[in-house]
Amino acid sequence: MxxxxxxxxxxxxxxxxxxxxxxxxxxxxxxxxxxxxxxxENTPAFALPKLPYAYDALEPYFDKQTMEIHYTKHHQAYVNKLNETPSTNIDYMSSDEVKCTHIDKYTSSVIRNNLGGHVNHSLFWTLLKPNPKGDANLPTGKIAEAITKDFKSFEEFKKEFTEKATKIFGSGWCWLVVQDGKLKIMTTANQDNPLMKLPLDNEDIFAPKKIPVLALDIWEHAYYLKYQNKRADYINNWWNIVNWETADKLFTTK
Ligand SMILES: [Fe+2]
CATH class of the missing domain: 1.10.287 (Helix Hairpins)
Known part of the structure; x- marks a missing residue:
């Protein structure tokens, strides 16, 4: 025929x-x-999530200009790059978290960096909350009990987390994760996250997953406009706007 x-x-x-x-x-x-x-067919696979507060809502700890640029330029750029770089290896129907757990399937560092950038920032925004009056901001619920159990006290935990975040070489993230019911602090380089198989990770492939319950962005773009090179000041101010309710939900629904 x-x-x-x-x-x-x-x-x-x-x-x-x-x-x-x-x-x-x-x-x-x-x-x-x-x-x-x-x-x-014409909806992009990845989209910027809605910010749950105004750009100036986290003042005086995170300034309006940094928040606006961070969200509309940096986070948006990760989303754009992902949409411009289709990969036959990505299971577009799976959640972004599941995509991260299979990150070693993607040979392209473009996917690794931008998927990490998108997932990490999406989580980071939800773990912040306004605190205009500067009220004391302490963990509540089950996560508060777990912090006391695994780190002796909140103050000990805060000290260790602050130290590890301050010492990250270059750009990266500091995390509180739960693994097999236990809380741990860990750091990752660039836009990697605890869900990914990490370059120096020798853990058994059957080891329980590490679920992030707290995330802190340690890229200069997150703080340089307000804090310049004073990373420790940025971290100390961040403690005032940690959204412990979200962290507790992540911990209890892990
Ligand atoms: Fe960032």
Missing amino acids: SDNRRDFLKKGTLLGLSGLASALLGKDKIDKLEEMSYQL
Whole structure:
């Protein structure tokens, strides 16, 4: 059969099916289905999550300008790069967290860096909350009990977390994770996160997953405008706006 004839038959069959579908469902429903299908095809795979507060809501600890640039330029850039770099290895239907656990499948560092950037910032925003009056900000709920159990006291935990975050060489993140019911502090370089297989990670492949319950961005873009080179001041101010309610939810639903 010639290609022209095959094409003609194929188009004829599709037209016939389309006519049958119209007759069964009605033209309005078919138009609506086609519109939904078009929107689905043209919706980017990754999108910037809505920020749960205004850019100036975290003042005086995080300034408005830094928050706006951090969210609309840095986080947006990770999202844009991901959408511009389609990969046949990404399971687009899985959650972003699941994508991270399979990060070693992606040979491209572009995917690793930008997926990490997107996932880490999406979590980071939810772990911050306004504190305009400067109220004491201490953990509550089950996570408070676990911190006392695993670090002796909140003050000991705060000291250790602050030290590890301050000492990160270059850019990275400091995390509180829960693994097999125990809280641990860990750091990652660049945009890596605890869900990923990390370059120096010798852990058994069957080891329980490390679930992040607290995240602190230690990239200069997070603090340089307000704090310049004074990373320790940025970290000390961050403790005032940690959203412990979100951290507790992450801990209890791990
Ligand atoms: Fe950042």
